Amino acid sequence: MSEAADGLGIGEFSRLSRLSPKALELYERTGLLEPEWVDPATGHRRYGRGQVERARLVASLRQVGIPLADIRQALRQGGRPGAEQIAEFWAEAEAEHAARRRLVNNLIDRLQGKAPAMSTAYRVRVRDLPARMVLSVTRHVTNEELTGVGRAFIAGFRDAGVSVLPGVEGAPFTIYYGEVSEDSDGPIEWCWPVPEAQAEELAERFPALTLRADHAHLEAYVHYGRASQLHVSRIALAVESMLSWARDRDKHVTGGLRLLYRAGSAGDGPDLDLSLPVR
Template structure:
């Protein structure tokens, strides 16, 4: 097929189509490779790409969605849907963007405080105390996880363990999550969800029924002392919670205390029923 034949059949060369869509030929080749905008015809001999005039609107839509920094997979979902569903998917994406931006905005303010030397002002908002915790049996689930996956995993894993606790004599103390190493967008922990239970023998019988290769465990945690600060549901969100951890560590340094195990978040309240300003969590460090 020659270029003239293509025009006669209402097909546009990539150059003409690119001009109408206000896109570069390079962008159109990328969209083709990614399956977002497939040419109406590709010449088998020359490899020339040809497009229909009615593909211009889709090309412009793809280009505008790219200006929103929308991932290509999400763009495909939007352009393949019908009008209402397409709009809904765009709205859902933008809700995610705004939530991420709100978190980043908070992180910027937190980092500005650190970089400007206002740490003591931030730490002064937290009251740190100590509490002695007796030895107890815990059932646990361990997972390597990045920061963006962590909240969902905490809820799901504690739910699994709390259900299992029914077979282990019941829950004897608030559940907690221990961090054996940093969890961030670059570091994957691991983190360990823990639920204290009443019956060690029943817990080990439950564990035996889980099969090999699972991330569950049973252990007896020795008696320990925790240095902790109590935070609200709003403060649990990243990065506010970082300030709580750092406040406890600063207090430990002033008191001459040493770390005696992995830091943890102790969840003592009904998360779903709590309001943003209700206390729900203790940020704690085992100390000696």
């Protein structure tokens, strides 16, 4: 009881940390800032004076737009690893801001009737992909649902011990048949390439998925790189680069935008290619 008596009630802690009780309750639920003592009978919370600095650090990180999950992981790691994670997040944020600036400048040019000049935004390459069988699921999703559905799709195969096939042609990928935004919900198809000889057997193991052929095709692609999250403006800039490349070479886009999760990338921060099938 002496620890509770020495601690700070939520009102006093809120004043010292400059965080509202609502914010403190949120940070407690998400594991960012848990009180040192909770009365089991009344639920009253008391914080240690040494927690004020952590509370202010969390508040400052939130003010510059760091997501709660990233803050929690950085604080859990602590020291240099935690600082490096925040630095990595901010580098991605700056890259997204630069892409947004360039994209907006292009949109301004288009509104003024000027020809777009996007061909140098990303380096565009081409490659041939062979025909292969894939197990897939197609969903209309919101922005909030997008990550969860994708992770559940991949986790289903990994939990069942189904390995990613070698090479680019064996990497899982998603196809955007429509945009996912506040105004549009896709749809999106998540695809997992499987050996043709085992395709029927695997389809029986995953009855909720669709087995189909992904036909051989030429595709234009850019290497997005490893990222802990996807950035709308960077993706839009990459798409504009590929469309500009196709126009300059009299190529026709024949399908939706693809995000390819390069073989060997797992967990957070996959290594991505963005591509468009062309002919």
